[in-house]
Amino acid sequence: MGLVVQKxxxxxxxxxxxxxxxxxxxxxxxKNGHQVVAVVSAMGDxxxxxxxxxxxxxxxxxxxxxDMLLTAGERISMALLAMAIKNLGHNAQSxxxxxAGVITDSVHNKARIIDVTPGRIKTSVDEGNxxxxxxxxxxxxxxxxxxxxxxxxxxxxxxxLAAALDAEVCEIYTDxxxxxxxxxxxxxxxxxxxxxxxxxxxxxxxxxxxxxLHRCVEYARRYxxxxxxxxSFSGLQGTWVSSAPRKQGDKQVEQALxxxxxxxxxxxxxxxxxxxxxxxxxxxxFRTIANAEINIDMVVQxxxxxxxxxxxxxxxxPKTEGRRAIDALEKNKGTIGFDxxxxxxxxxxxxxxxxxxxxxxxxxxxxxxxxSDAGVNIELISTSEIRISVVTRKDxxxxxxxxxxxxxxxxxxxxxxxxxGGTGR
Numbered sequence: 001m002g003l004v005v006q007k008x009x010x011x012x013x014x015x016x017x018x019x020x021x022x023x024x025x026x027x028x029x030x031k032n033g034h035q036v037v038a039v040v041s042a043m044g045d046x047x048x049x050x051x052x053x054x055x056x057x058x059x060x061x062x063x064x065x066x067d068m069l070l071t072a073g074e075r076i077s078m079a080l081l082a083m084a085i086k087n088l089g090h091n092a093q094s095x096x097x098x099x100a101g102v103i104t105d106s107v108h109n110k111a112r113i114i115d116v117t118p119g120r121i122k123t124s125v126d127e128g129n130x131x132x133x134x135x136x137x138x139x140x141x142x143x144x145x146x147x148x149x150x151x152x153x154x155x156x157x158x159x160x161l162a163a164a165l166d167a168e169v170c171e172i173y174t175d176x177x178x179x180x181x182x183x184x185x186x187x188x189x190x191x192x193x194x195x196x197x198x199x200x201x202x203x204x205x206x207x208x209x210x211x212x213l214h215r216c217v218e219y220a221r222r223y224x225x226x227x228x229x230x231x232s233f234s235g236l237q238g239t240w241v242s243s244a245p246r247k248q249g250d251k252q253v254e255q256a257l258x259x260x261x262x263x264x265x266x267x268x269x270x271x272x273x274x275x276x277x278x279x280x281x282x283x284x285x286f287r288t289i290a291n292a293e294i295n296i297d298m299v300v301q302x303x304x305x306x307x308x309x310x311x312x313x314x315x316x317x318p319k320t321e322g323r324r325a326i327d328a329l330e331k332n333k334g335t336i337g338f339d340x341x342x343x344x345x346x347x348x349x350x351x352x353x354x355x356x357x358x359x360x361x362x363x364x365x366x367x368x369x370x371x372s373d374a375g376v377n378i379e380l381i382s383t384s385e386i387r388i389s390v391v392t393r394k395d396x397x398x399x400x401x402x403x404x405x406x407x408x409x410x411x412x413x414x415x416x417x418x419x420x421g422g423t424g425r
Contacts, residue, residue: 002168003035003125007135007158011175012232013077014044022173022232023084026130030090035125037165039135039158040081042073047136047151063108067137067148071096074134074154082132093124094132097146101164102138102157104147107293111138111147113156113219116164133161155216163223170225172212173232178239179204179211181260181410186401191412193259195240200259200353203387207351208264217241257356258363258408263401265348265394267297268322269380271314272329274339277304284336285313285329292328294321298349298382298389310339314380316391319345347379348397351389352404358385370407376400 006026013019022038029036041047050069054061061069078094085092101117124131135154140147149156155172162170179201180190196204198221205214211229220227220241230238275281282301289296297316304311317325322343329341350371357363367388371378376399380391392400405411 003037003165004029004169004171005037005039005158005162005165005167006171006173007039007154008041008081008173008232009154009175010041010044010046012173013040013081016080018232019043019077019080020084023081023088025173025232026081026085027088027090030130037121037125037131037133037161037167038081039133039154039161040074040077041135041154042070043077043080046073046076064145067108067146070148071134071137071146074136078132078134085130085132090130091128092130092132094134095120095124096134097137097157098139100131100133100161102160103141104138104149106140106142106145106147108145109148110150111140112215113138113149113160114141116160118161118164121161122165133157149215152213152216155213156219159216159219159223159225159227162225163219167225169228170220171228171230172216173230174211175231175233176211177231177234177236178229179209179241179260181258182401182405183210183263186263186398187261187405187411189411189413190260190405191410193239194237195242195245196259197355198241198243200355200386201241203351203353203384204260204262207262207353207387207389208266208349209260209262212241257360258352258354258410260353260410261401261405261408262351262353263348263397264351265397266319267316267347267349268319268343268345269314269316269347269391270322270325270329271312271342271344272336272338273312273342274308274310275313276337277309277311281336282313284332285338286315288328288332288336289315289317289325292321292324294318294325294328298380298391300380300382316347316349316380346394347391348394348400349389349391350397350400350404351387352408353387355386357388364388366407367404370403371400374399374403376403 008022082092082094103115104111121131135157159170178192182190184190201217205212226242299315302312352367376392376396378390382389
């Protein structure tokens with residue numbers, strides 16, 4: 001059998017018992033004839049605790065030193081897991097991200113992977129070892145400093161290693177049994193999806209689904225690495241994410257019309273008021289945002305007022321970037337020429353995702369009817385071929401998600417969604 005890359009999240013290795021349970025699962029894969037590379041996150045809430053500690057010492061920690069601190073969490077996990085595997089009678093070697101050959105750019109706290117040169121990992125597994133790799137981290141190609149990949153970066157580490165090692169699959173172990181049609185914490189009757197295409201999973205991840213990181217799915221699609229999302233707390237089959245449908249027995253699992261409903265309450269809305277309605281103004285606004293290295297999501301421009309020749313432009317972005325965006329725009333107010341800025345961080349986004357939407361009339365009407373019947377007011381709308389997204393008030397999100405989920409027949413007959421670790425990741 002071929003090489004398998006397995007990734008275990010923080011809830012799976014949250015304590016000593018969890019680490020021993022993960023060690024047994026890895027050893028089982030080894031006994032079944034696989035070469036195994038395991039990627040681990042920090043234990044439980046270790047990363048959050050380290051960030052809190054850093055902020056107690058310094059209100060604005062230096063990016064380089066923060067990365068040095070945060071990578072300690074994964075180093076603890078990898079060493080303990082290697083010990084647990086050796087205690088089961090199998091050889092294991094642990095590696096930091098830099099030792100594993102994960103090469104990144106120089107952007108601290110949210111670096112991107114440039115290349116993976118896993119020579120030491122390949123040598124280790126060829127010698128019969130189980131390789132344990134610290135996720136979420138790498139080394140800068142230019143400065144040689146330690147870098148981190150941003151929250152959820154262990155998923156990306158796992159898929160990148162799977163691509164570089166030509167693995168047959170990348171298994172992402174979490175605290176739910178797979179990808180569900182909605183967040184089980186909000187919709188108790190959400191159904192587990194057996195198979196989903198890369199494109200639909202990308203839209204769900206980008207729209208707020210927390211099971212897989214968007215960058216991880218993007219990387220897997222680029223290198224055509226099948227992902228199997230499953231729970232480390234059960235032996236159930238999970239969700240396959242790939243370019244082609246999987247088969248269960250003699251039955252091929254086909255893509256559903258609607259894949260699921262995702263939501264996100266981590267964004268804020270910025271409205272640039274009184275923008276001159278002439279060529280180049282929108283470009284100036286979004287060039288300012290880009291220069292501040294801020295990613296934006298939805299964008300809406302209002303119709304220009306004929307009497308004034310002015311318009312308003314609204315866009316959404318992560319709440320964590322809100323202050324920087326406002327400061328950057330205010331700094332360039334004279335150049336851009338707008339009147340004022342409005343900032344709103346009490347919003348939520350609901351997205352309906354499905355590859356069959358573009359060939360089935362009535363989906364859009366049913367979506368908005370469900371929101372209307374639930375008494376949910378819509379502030380922004382954005383669509384693609386396989387997604388409809390709206391922005392509403394944050395407090396309306398749970399009810400909106402449940403209403404849309406039911407309207408499209410996604411509810412299961414029973415409460416089958418189980419969150420073993422309590423976080424949904």
